[in-house]
Amino acid sequence: MAAVAHHGPAVRVALPHDIADAGALTAEAYLADGLLDPGDAYEAELRDAARRAREAILLVATVPMPLGGADVVVGSLTLAPYGSSYAEVAGPGEVELRMLAVAPEVRGQGIAEMLMLAALREAVGSGADRVVLSTLDSMTAAHRLYDRLGFASAPERDWGHEGVHLRVRTWQPPSAPGVLVEAATWRPLRTVDVEGWRLGLSDGMTRRANSVLPLGVPADVEAAVTAVETTYAQAQLPAVFRVCRAARPSGLDALLERRGYATVARTDVLVRDLGRSAGVTPRQAIGPGASGGGPVRVLTAAEPDDTWLSTWLGVKGQADTAVARGVLEGSPALYLTAVEDGVPLATLRAAFAEDWVGLSCLVVVPQARRRGLARVLTQQALARAEERGARRAFLQVEVANSAAARLYADLGFRPAERYHYRELAG
Numbered sequence: 001m002a003a004v005a006h007h008g009p010a011v012r013v014a015l016p017h018d019i020a021d022a023g024a025l026t027a028e029a030y031l032a033d034g035l036l037d038p039g040d041a042y043e044a045e046l047r048d049a050a051r052r053a054r055e056a057i058l059l060v061a062t063v064p065m066p067l068g069g070a071d072v073v074v075g076s077l078t079l080a081p082y083g084s085s086y087a088e089v090a091g092p093g094e095v096e097l098r099m100l101a102v103a104p105e106v107r108g109q110g111i112a113e114m115l116m117l118a119a120l121r122e123a124v125g126s127g128a129d130r131v132v133l134s135t136l137d138s139m140t141a142a143h144r145l146y147d148r149l150g151f152a153s154a155p156e157r158d159w160g161h162e163g164v165h166l167r168v169r170t171w172q173p174p175s176a177p178g179v180l181v182e183a184a185t186w187r188p189l190r191t192v193d194v195e196g197w198r199l200g201l202s203d204g205m206t207r208r209a210n211s212v213l214p215l216g217v218p219a220d221v222e223a224a225v226t227a228v229e230t231t232y233a234q235a236q237l238p239a240v241f242r243v244c245r246a247a248r249p250s251g252l253d254a255l256l257e258r259r260g261y262a263t264v265a266r267t268d269v270l271v272r273d274l275g276r277s278a279g280v281t282p283r284q285a286i287g288p289g290a291s292g293g294g295p296v297r298v299l300t301a302a303e304p305d306d307t308w309l310s311t312w313l314g315v316k317g318q319a320d321t322a323v324a325r326g327v328l329e330g331s332p333a334l335y336l337t338a339v340e341d342g343v344p345l346a347t348l349r350a351a352f353a354e355d356w357v358g359l360s361c362l363v364v365v366p367q368a369r370r371r372g373l374a375r376v377l378t379q380q381a382l383a384r385a386e387e388r389g390a391r392r393a394f395l396q397v398e399v400a401n402s403a404a405a406r407l408y409a410d411l412g413f414r415p416a417e418r419y420h421y422r423e424l425a426g
Contacts, residue, residue: 009074009111011118011402014049014058021073022060023049029101046099049076056080057126059118061102061111075102077115079122089157089168093129095122100142110406113145117409118402120149121268124173125399125418127245134159134166150414174271176416177356177394179213179246182269185351185358187330189323194227195219196248201235205323207265207421211240214247221249225259229424244419253422261422266399270413274357274386274393296340296373298380304328304335304349311337311344315363328361334388336381338364338373346373350381357385359395378411 014022027046030036036043052058061075080086080096090096097119102111123131133151135142146169157168188200188209196216202209210232218224225239232239241261243253257263301308309321318324328335333351337344345368349361359381364373382393395413397404 008403009061009063009106009109009114010071011059011061011075011114012400013122014053014060014076017070018060018062018073019049019053019058022058022076023047023052025073025103026076026099026101029103032104052078052086052099056084056086056098057122059115059122061115063106074106075100075111075115077101077119079119079126081126081128089134089159090132094132095126095128095130097131097133112142113148113409114402114406116145116149117405120171120173121399121405121415121418124415125266125268129172131171132157133169135169136164136166174273174414174416176269176271177353177358177392179215179242179244179419181353181356182358182394182396183208183213184353185331185333185356186327186360189326189330192231194231195224197224197228199228199231201232201237202327203235203320203323204237205318205320205327207240207242207423209327210237211242211421214241214243214252217248221252221255225255239424241422242419243422245417256422260425262425264421264423266418266420267396268399268405268415269394269396269417269419270405270408271392271394271416272412272414274382274391296338296345298377299337299339300384301335301337302333307344308335308337308347311365312347312361312363315365334381334384336377336384338368338377340368346377348377348381350385352385352388352390355389355391357381357388357390357393359393375407375411378408382411 024047026049027036027043030046031038036046049058057079059077059079060073062071063074064071077100078086078098080090080098082090082092082094086098087096097116100112100115120131135146149171151169151171154168154170159166159168186208189202192199192201195218197218198213198215200209200211200213204210212228229239241252241256243256247253304325309324313321313324328349331351331353333349336348336350338346344365346364347361348359351358351360359378362374362377385393394416395408397408399418
């Protein structure tokens, strides 16, 4: 999916210059909420964000300062894998969330939810099978957030210490579509087999259609990688591998790194079930014109016409219409265009494989951004997909795009898998 422009709060893994501020904020938030008495020995642990950054995963939420000043840390959350010093209740295959804190002056802006959503993506990215946390009965606002995100109570795991009773909540990632379903919604112009590895070649039109799906185990892995590099070099393309849970053999990622492949485009696969809550009715107008004109409407077609293609490619900054059409038309799909007074403003593609619909090609022309078109096109695509018999939906968002991830979380999508590409440098 395309980037979603956003200039408000953002969440990231803490950088070195964030760490001291994250520790101070966490302690001060606990003090402000009455969860900590001044001088309590636990205050020193809350302030020691440097140790959390070393031994666990430390997330921070930041807001930009006006006039280009440095970002300010306004929230923090720690992910503690099983076996780490910060894991209190996590078992094998679990990641535990701890020390969620948001500055009192910015509460009510969704920052705690952004931190939680980022934590779920990081947990899935680390390969965790389950996320766990402990909470107090008094934390009613947090309970509402956990309910929205799909955390379930686990009373059999409740625990306590020093007279404090803690409730355990758990969350499990939904099932991912799998690499073969994803590939079926975005087919390369040409494929080449190298001992069970599927090479996509599409004249450079997107990494998805110009990369290796390493699903087999070659007898000689080094020789197979060399054959891949030769094939892509002959096509005047860089050698690119998609590395995910299904990638084989298990040591492929490390082998590629040794051979000079850089990690690029770390991506989350987000999924949701379809149902009556999917969105608006298919032919509903989606909003008034920008300046008193007619309403914005969504047009749907079974093929990408010239208007859809020129709008999508124009925002993407690409120009090869024939190659784009060849990749797009390789899978059954619907093509949605938001139009105002005959002028196209946004596009989206909904492609079908098995009982899944894969959403992609979401772009909004610059002059029409911040009008909610991305949200409504996605809602309408889900509604149309359900009419076509799809039961589940997925889309792909680069890890750094926290604004897009938040939009899709609002629409019911949750992280199911993470993959990255390895591209041969130079």
